[in-house]
Amino acid sequence: MDKQEDQKQAIIQQLRVIFRAIQAHSRKVEKVCGLSSAQLWMLYEVSLSDGIKVSELASILSIHRSTSSNMLDKLENKNLIYRNRSASDQRSVHIHITTEGEALLTKAPSPPRGHITDTLARLTDKQLAALETSLQPLISALHFEEVTAKIDPISEEKSPSAKPAV
Numbered sequence: 449m450d451k452q453e454d455q456k457q458a459i460i461q462q463l464r465v466i467f468r469a470i471q472a473h474s475r476k477v478e479k480v481c482g483l484s485s486a487q488l489w490m491l492y493e494v495s496l497s498d499g500i501k502v503s504e505l506a507s508i509l510s511i512h513r514s515t516s517s518n519m520l521d522k523l524e525n526k527n528l529i530y531r532n533r534s535a536s537d538q539r540s541v542h543i544h545i546t547t548e549g550e551a552l553l554t555k556a557p558s559p560p561r562g563h564i565t566d567t568l569a570r571l572t573d574k575q576l577a578a579l580e581t582s583l584q585p586l587i588s589a590l591h592f593e594e595v596t597a598k599i600d601p602i603s604e605e606k607s608p609s610a611k612p613a614v
Contacts, residue, residue: 459586466564470485470564472563473485473562473563476557477556480556481552481557483523483528483552486509486511487519488556488560489509489560489561489562489565490505490516490519490523491529491545491552491560492553492556492561493505493508493561494523494544494545494549498545499543500543501540501541501542501543502516502517502520502541502543503516505520505543526548527546527548527549528545528546528548528549528552529546530543531544532544
């Protein structure tokens with residue numbers, strides 16, 4: 449094998465490790481909590497900021513506001529959060545965690561923000577910059593134009609059974 453083939457194989461293996469780490473954490477969260485890892489992260493963020501607005505939550509999670517609302521519907525249906533409209537501005541909705549939501553967080557696997565997010569937080573600024581710079585040519589070369597790819601959590605995709613061949 450030549451050097452380029454060796455590098456391609458090494459990169460494919462590295463991507464598999466990342467993808468499998470995400471899958472393993474998601475399976476563990478699902479098994480323990482009955483939530484996706486993205487839903488757990490959302491619940492955790494609500495617990496940190498009682499009365500947070502949907503738009504603020506979406507920003508923290510780096511997801512679209514409509515995606516955030518759909519995920520909140522699922523958490524509300526499980527009685528883990530509740531929403532209140534502001535008395536002064538009926539357009540403003542504040543999200544609160546329930547006692548059941550707090551109880552679920554105590555038994556949830558760590559880190560609640562997700563394994564990749566937690567790991568990225570431990571990298572230096574220089575490492576993060578290098579990683580961002582190195583991933584961009586690969587992402588550009590994929591020619592993947594799906595608009596929501598950057599903002600839809602992996603575990604909240606429309607067809608979770610579809611597994612990419614990495």
